[in-house]
Amino acid sequence: MNAILEVRELVKRYNKARSNAVDGVSFSVSEGEFFAFLGPNGAGKTTTISILTTTLAPTSGEVKIAGCDVIRQAKEVRDKVGIIFQQPSLDPQLSAEENIRFHACLYGVYGYRPTFRMMPKAYRERVMELAELVGIADAMFKPIKKLSGGMQRKLEIIRSLIHTPKILFLDEPTTGLDAVSRRGLWEYINQSRRENGTTVFLTTHYIDEAESVDKVCIINHGKLAACCSPGELKRTLEYDPAPKVCLPTLEQAYIEYLSKTERGAA
Amino acid sequence: MDIAVKRNMTGRMTGFVRELNAVLTIVARGITLTFKSPASLIMSLVMPVVMMYMIGGNLQQNMAGGLGFDFGQYMLVGMLVNMLFTMTSQGLSSLVEDRETDFTQEMLIAPVSRYSIVIGTILGSAFLAIFSCVGTLIVSLFMGIRMDAGQLLAVLGLSPLMCLAAGAFGMLLLGAVKNRKAANMAIMIIPMAQMFLSGAIIPITNSSGVLLVLSRLMPMTYCLDLVRAVVYAGTPEYGAVVLFNPAVTLAAIIGLTAVFLAVGTFLVARSEKNR
Ligand SMILES: Nc1ncnc2c1ncn2[C@@H]1O[C@H](COP(=O)(O)OP(=O)(O)OP(=O)(O)O)[C@@H](O)[C@H]1O
Ligand SMILES: [Mg+2]
Numbered sequence: 290m291n292a293i294l295e296v297r298e299l300v301k302r303y304n305k306a307r308s309n310a311v312d313g314v315s316f317s318v319s320e321g322e323f324f325a326f327l328g329p330n331g332a333g334k335t336t337t338i339s340i341l342t343t344t345l346a347p348t349s350g351e352v353k354i355a356g357c358d359v360i361r362q363a364k365e366v367r368d369k370v371g372i373i374f375q376q377p378s379l380d381p382q383l384s385a386e387e388n389i390r391f392h393a394c395l396y397g398v399y400g401y402r403p404t405f406r407m408m409p410k411a412y413r414e415r416v417m418e419l420a421e422l423v424g425i426a427d428a429m430f431k432p433i434k435k436l437s438g439g440m441q442r443k444l445e446i447i448r449s450l451i452h453t454p455k456i457l458f459l460d461e462p463t464t465g466l467d468a469v470s471r472r473g474l475w476e477y478i479n480q481s482r483r484e485n486g487t488t489v490f491l492t493t494h495y496i497d498e499a500e501s502v503d504k505v506c507i508i509n510h511g512k513l514a515a516c517c518s519p520g521e522l523k524r525t526l527e528y529d530p531a532p533k534v535c536l537p538t539l540e541q542a543y544i545e546y547l548s549k550t551e552r553g554a555a
Numbered sequence: 556m557d558i559a560v561k562r563n564m565t566g567r568m569t570g571f572v573r574e575l576n577a578v579l580t581i582v583a584r585g586i587t588l589t590f591k592s593p594a595s596l597i598m599s600l601v602m603p604v605v606m607m608y609m610i611g612g613n614l615q616q617n618m619a620g621g622l623g624f625d626f627g628q629y630m631l632v633g634m635l636v637n638m639l640f641t642m643t644s645q646g647l648s649s650l651v652e653d654r655e656t657d658f659t660q661e662m663l664i665a666p667v668s669r670y671s672i673v674i675g676t677i678l679g680s681a682f683l684a685i686f687s688c689v690g691t692l693i694v695s696l697f698m699g700i701r702m703d704a705g706q707l708l709a710v711l712g713l714s715p716l717m718c719l720a721a722g723a724f725g726m727l728l729l730g731a732v733k734n735r736k737a738a739n740m741a742i743m744i745i746p747m748a749q750m751f752l753s754g755a756i757i758p759i760t761n762s763s764g765v766l767l768v769l770s771r772l773m774p775m776t777y778c779l780d781l782v783r784a785v786v787y788a789g790t791p792e793y794g795a796v797v798l799f800n801p802a803v804t805l806a807a808i809i810g811l812t813a814v815f816l817a818v819g820t821f822l823v824a825r826s827e828k829n830r
Contacts, residue, residue: 303830344664346828368666378661382588394580395665397568401580452567 293456293488294318294341299350301336309348310336312511318456318504321486325499325519327543328508334492335375337508338458341490342372355455368396371454373445373462381433385425385444388433389416389451396452405430419447422477424470438465446474450481456488457481463495471498496540505539507546514550522546577667578675585646585679589686599642599683603690607634611756612698622758624792627700631691632786633755635710636779638687639717641746644725646680648742650823663827673820677722684718702786709785717778720808721746723815724774730822749775760798774811777804 294317301311311333318324328334339345341352343363352358357365379388386405393412394401402408420426423443428436436444442465449457457478463471475498481487491499499505499519506516515522523542537545568576589596611630622629650659650673662672695702725742732738751757752769753776762770770776777799784801787793 342664344660344828345830364666364668367664370664372664374660376660378658380584380658380661382591383584387584387587391580391584392661392665395577395662395667397573397576397666400568400576401583403583 291320292317293320293322293355294490295351295353296337296341297351299337299340299352300348301333301340301345302348303336309511311340311347313350314508314511314513316506316513316516318488318490320455321482321488322504323482323489323502324491325502325505326490326492326508327496327499327505328492328514329547332508333511334508335460338372338460338490338492342370342458343367369455370458371449371452371456372458373442373449373460375460377438377441377445379433379441379445379448384430384432385436386416386429388444389448392448393451398452415451416447419451419477423447423473439467439470442466443470443474446477450477450487453481453485454487456490458490460492461494462491463493463498471495496543497538500539507543509547509550515546573666574668574671577665577671578678581662581672581675582679582682585676586682588679589683595683596686599686600690602687603634603638603694606637607631607691607694608698614756615698623795627695627698628702629758629783629796630756631695631700631702632710632783633779634691634695635688636717636775636782637746637750637755638691639681639684639714640721640749640775640778642684642687643677643681643718643721644728644742644746646683647677647722647725647729648739650676650729659827663824669820669824670816673722673726673816673823674719677719677725678715681715681718681722685714688714706786710782713782713785716808716812717782719816720774720778720812723812723819726819726823727815728819730819730826733826746775749773752776753779755779758796760795774808774815777808777811780804781808 296317297315299311299314300309302309314333314337326334326337336345340347341354341359343359343366346360352360354366355369357369359366380391383391390399390401390405390408390412393399399409399412405413416429417426420429423446425436425440425443428440433441433444442462446462449459459478463474466474478489482489491502493499502519504517505519505522507514507522517525519539519542523537523539525542525546567573607630611627611634615626615630663669665672692707728741728745729738732741748769749755752766753759753773754770755775759766759770759776780798781801781804784793784797784799784804787796
């Protein structure tokens with residue numbers, strides 16, 4: 290399969306930092322793949338995503354998305370990616386729908402019109418359908434300030450998919466969401482994967498969300514610790530450190546793997 | 556207006572049409588924000604009362620003798636340009652403020668030119684300046700200062716260039732000053748200094764020394780002079796009011812605006828990326 294994302298020897302050292310936040314990372318993601326990028330707090334996940342989505346300049350290394358270089362062809366890359374930032378990035382002064390409209394128009398999906406009613410029918414139907422799906426249809430015309438944290442997150446998810454990106458970056462998309470909403474959200478993301486073949490690049494601290502991914506990479510202290518399928522990760526730990534009756538969950542495997550590599554490094 | 560919209564394979568706009576749509580979208584956001592913040596609307600209308608009536612009126616009554624031209628009209632033109640300048644560059648600081656909610660990130664990740672983002676933000680914040688100009692004109696009516704329709708149209712016609720010039724200067728400040736708080740402060744204080752240095756209300760015909768040098772460094776000096784050259788064209792006061800050759804001034808403004816915009820945008824985009 291074609292690699293949609295190729296990362297080679299990526300290094301990032303923040304200004305005035307004494308060590309590398311990302312330290313020589315290489316991996317690739319195939320087109321249409323569901324990819325999980327896991328690691329503890331401060332491991333370098335957000336830093337990596339920021340470089341991949343062109344908002345942060347790397348110190349060295351090479352990154353290509355759909356064949357375009359993130360430094361030299363930043364605009365082409367931005368055209369192909371969608372992202373949910375770890376930090377909320379809605380405009381708190383606008384209404385929910387205005388935030389979506391602003392995004393869709395900025396990406397050239399629709400021509401700008403000053404009101405929702407004046408927007409093309411396709412837009413209106415799409416927005417309301419998506420809002421219905423994640424259960425925030427009632428809130429679409431309220432100011433962002435009046436939406437709960439979880440509702441805002443759902444809105445950001447709608448926003449990130451309205452321009453049907455080829456690859457969607459999700460930086461801890463479900464923090465703060467209730468169980469039902471999390472389920473609904475994943476159904477929506479999976480639907481988008483099926484219909485548009487969207488590649489999904491996920492970071493999360495809810496390891497169970499990564500149970501069904503095609504490939505998982507574990508990053509720790511800026512270095513890749515493992516890159517394989519969830520099944521392989523579980524099997525490497527089947528007899529190690531202790532024999533198990535049944536295969537561990539991905540979460541158990543992840544924690545054991547981390548503590549093992551941590552001990553090995555020390 | 557019906558433009559044959561060019562779209563690529565994914566059904567999205569491409570090229571110039573996309574950039575234009577992006578600028579329009581960002582301008583529209585600026586206008587929406589203006590209407591959603593009654594406080595800034597009220598301030599933009601109260602400002603002219605303080606500036607035009609209190610400062611200007613007092614100067615007119617007490618100090619404007621023997622200038623050789625009508626001070627009221629001189630000041631009105633100055634105030635209009637000053638309003639465009641101050642309001643636009645203050646609005647530009649929203650690019651910095653948005654950072655607190657990380658909204659700037661959301662804008663910078665869009666597949667459009669950085670210039671479209673900057674120009675859209677400048678023109679969007681210029682919208683509030685229009686209110687101040689209307690306020691200024693209303694106050695001036697009460698003060699008995701007259702301007703004929705042709706002169707008013709001339710000011711109006713030049714106003715987009717004034718806003719861009721102000722915005723470009725603001726961008727340069729944002730890009731040159733590393734510390735965000737300091738940049739925000741500079742963008743508040745410099746327009747204030749400019750008002751006094753560039754001849755918006757106080758003529759600078761006889762300035763000398765440091766004040767002369769400073770006045771020549773302020774972009775607004777040239778913008779003001781250009782507008783006055785157009786407004787006073789063909790009147791006997793022209794020689795006493797206008798300092799430079801308007802053709803040269805126009806060329807200088809366009810040139811400096813382009814350079815400031817390019818350098819400022821480059822610096823801001825770079826400091827955004829190189830953390
Ligand atoms: N703007 C910055 N300037 C300097 N150092 C930074 C900056 N942002 C992050 N870092 C450092 O880089 C390292 C990686 O941070 P990063 O945000 O990528 O972690 P993360 O894996 O996303 O963690 P989390 O799970 O907590 O979100 C950390 O050591 C952090 O202190
Ligand atoms: Mg993070």
